[in-house]
Structure formats: structure tokens, C-alpha cells
Amino acid sequence: MGFALGIDYCTLVFPASEAERLELVTVQDVVAWLYPNAPLAVGPVEAKRWQFYAESAYIFSPDGKVVGRIGLGGNGNGVCVSLSGAGCTLVDDWFCVSVQARRLRAHISRADIAFDDFEGQIFRDIREVNVWALEGKFDAKQGRPADTYMIDDHGKGKGCSVYVGSRGRKQLCIYEKGKQLKDRHSRWIRCELRLWAADCVLPLELLYSPLAFLRGSYALLEEILPQEAEAAKPERIARTVNATAHAALKFLRTQCGPTLDLFIRAIGPDVWPLLQERVLRSEVPRRFKGVARDLETLRTIVREQLGFSQTDYMNLAV
Known part of the structure; x- marks a missing residue:
């Protein structure tokens, strides 16, 4: 298989009162409720500020790696549960997550969608992607042109990246994933859409229909990406x-x-x-x-x- 698709970052926010209503007493209860069957463990809650939250706790994978964080005591007594890409790989059923999140009255504050082109079938050359950005092929039909830039490894084999848009709202990052993992000869390129709920609502359907949102984010992606891709x-x-x-x-x-x-x-x-x-x-x-x-x-x-x-x-x- 030449492609794979998945959620690569997910942050859910909800009122603490909803957790109380569902009798979720501990932070482990909360994480287990949102991500049933995912092997995630939560450390102790500490008086460490994280983003807008007065207290926080780390979320760990089975091998002890930090793969997320939970924040407590936010504005309006909110709770935030955030999983990194490594944490998202431990989640098998994103439709179930959306159901659990809806019951908790949670909303997405950030989500990343990753499309992997393992053999460079669509994104043949990262420099060609940079040309697309320079030619404005990622620009919206209306409004100002998107900000774009490229990080070039200058042939060192560490991998190049092309960015469209800005952090905090919507950003597209297309980069040489295989080379990032230190395989100098890899053709693996990842197309990653990063979304924030800064001035819009990110629907929970995004979690189980990521390809539709990725293809719909830019006209060029709708044209070149396949209409179907498995979360392989x-x-x-x-x-x-x-x-x-x-x-x-x-x-x-x-x-x-x-x-x-x-x-x-x-x-x-x-x-x-x-x-x-x-x-x-x-x-x-x-x-x-x-x-x-x-x-x-x-x-x-x-x-x-x-x-x-x-x-x-x-x-x-x-």
C-alpha cells in the first residue's frame, strides 16, 4: 500500500461539570472515557501551569513516553485533553472517540490530519511542492494570498519542509518524513493539515472522516489526493x-x-x-x-x- 491516513494530533476541551455529571472522578477516568481501549496511562496531577490551565498531568504510552497532557482549572473551569501524534497512534476507533466526546460535550480545539505518501506517488519531489506554493496553487479563490515558506536541508539528507498558512488557524505542512526519521534515501512524504478552532468550529466528524476535511481544505489537494484512503x-x-x-x-x-x-x-x-x-x-x-x-x-x-x-x-x- 502506498498511502496511509490518520489523526496526528488531537486536543479536546470540555466543562469540568460534564465530567462530574458522568461520574468521572479522576483524570485517568476522563482519558479512559474519551479513549476506551487505548493503552494510555495518566500521571499525577501537579500544580504546573500548562497553557491556560492551573494544574496538569502527563499522559504516557505503555513504554513510558509522554504522548499527551491533561489540563485542569481553565477558563470557566474547563478541562483540556491533548494527544500528540504518538498518542494518536494508540487510538484504534476515532468514531468511538467522537461519540464519547459528544456525550462529554467536548469540542476540538486543535486537530492535525496526516496523509502519508510512502513512495512519492503524489508528492514526487518536495521542491515541486515548493514551486506549487510559490505559484499560489494553495491560495484561496478569495482573500489575500497564503503565507508560504520552505525549510531547506541544502542536500544534507535531513529532509525539507514546505509550509502554507500560519499556526493558530490553518497550516499545511508537506515534508520529507522518511528523511526526518534519518533515512536519507526515503521517498516518504507526509502532507499534514493542522487546524485550530481560533475563529471557527471544528466538527467532531473530522476525527472519523479526515480525508474529506483534508481534500476540502485546498482546491489543489482535492484535485491530487485520492478520494479514498485507509487509515493504514x-x-x-x-x-x-x-x-x-x-x-x-x-x-x-x-x-x-x-x-x-x-x-x-x-x-x-x-x-x-x-x-x-x-x-x-x-x-x-x-x-x-x-x-x-x-x-x-x-x-x-x-x-x-x-x-x-x-x-x-x-x-x-x-
Whole structure:
């Protein structure tokens, strides 16, 4: 599959009185209500100001990565629950979220929609996208031209980005996602629409019909994007792991290759128990945190993306 679609950021705001009406006593109750079946844990509420809220607590993924935040004591005693892209990947049913949010009388204050073009079928070249922006192809039919700019990596392989619009209202960001994940040869480009409820209402339908809102945001996107695209989470996770794993191998070769080669050649077969006892740690590396639901799932995807079977793994571990 060459495309994937999904919600990549979501902030919901609602009155604290509605949580009380539904007998949601703790912040964990609130998050579990909004995102049932999502493996999200909430830390302790602290007297730390966050945005317009007097108190806040962090939201964590199963591997301990911060993937969101909840704010309490806002204007009019409001409550805010915000999930980052890593948090959104843990949500399986956005229609259910919209139903739960409606029962809580919540509204969206910010949402990001991400469309992934893994092989560059639509967005063939980021510099072509920049030309579209310069030619005004993202401009509305009426009103002033949209502000646009490009962040250029000048050929360093870190990835370029093209921005249309401004933060706080509506912004389109098209960028080289694969290269951002340190895969210099990746063709993966992400088209991301960022929406804020600054002077408009973002309907809850956006959560389960994101492609319609993405295509409708700019005439050019309606013309070039497919009319249907699946929310192919497994494909997106696999692509993320693939790019990250190959970047990690490059890091190991550069930073640790000579040392590991010395130990292997000096010690021979006994080097594996030595590495297990004194070097290896059974935890999720920082660059992989928030990618998969748990460590065993991550190991399976890494094994598949690097071309190893379960039999290869068992033989290596013996």
C-alpha cells in the first residue's frame, strides 16, 4: 500500500461539570472515557501551569513516553485533553472517540490530519511542492494570498519542509518524513493539515472522516489526493520502524562498530554472553519510543523490517 491516513494530533476541551455529571472522578477516568481501549496511562496531577490551565498531568504510552497532557482549572473551569501524534497512534476507533466526546460535550480545539505518501506517488519531489506554493496553487479563490515558506536541508539528507498558512488557524505542512526519521534515501512524504478552532468550529466528524476535511481544505489537494484512503496504521508503523531501524544500524556502525568488532574478534563465541550481561538492556530505545504498543511488538516489527524470520532470531539467540 502506498498511502496511509490518520489523526496526528488531537486536543479536546470540555466543562469540568460534564465530567462530574458522568461520574468521572479522576483524570485517568476522563482519558479512559474519551479513549476506551487505548493503552494510555495518566500521571499525577501537579500544580504546573500548562497553557491556560492551573494544574496538569502527563499522559504516557505503555513504554513510558509522554504522548499527551491533561489540563485542569481553565477558563470557566474547563478541562483540556491533548494527544500528540504518538498518542494518536494508540487510538484504534476515532468514531468511538467522537461519540464519547459528544456525550462529554467536548469540542476540538486543535486537530492535525496526516496523509502519508510512502513512495512519492503524489508528492514526487518536495521542491515541486515548493514551486506549487510559490505559484499560489494553495491560495484561496478569495482573500489575500497564503503565507508560504520552505525549510531547506541544502542536500544534507535531513529532509525539507514546505509550509502554507500560519499556526493558530490553518497550516499545511508537506515534508520529507522518511528523511526526518534519518533515512536519507526515503521517498516518504507526509502532507499534514493542522487546524485550530481560533475563529471557527471544528466538527467532531473530522476525527472519523479526515480525508474529506483534508481534500476540502485546498482546491489543489482535492484535485491530487485520492478520494479514498485507509487509515493504514500497521503500514505507517512498519514504515516508521523501517526508517528508524536502518538509521539505528548506521549509528551503531559509526559509533560502536569498531569496538564491537574488536570484542567479537578478541573473544569469539563467548562475546554474546558478555554483551548480554554487561552491555545490553531490555528497554525501548529512545528513538523507538511511542512507535509500537509494547516491546515485544516492536521486536517483531524490527525483525520483519530487517528481513529476519523468527527462525533466524531463535538461531541467533541460542
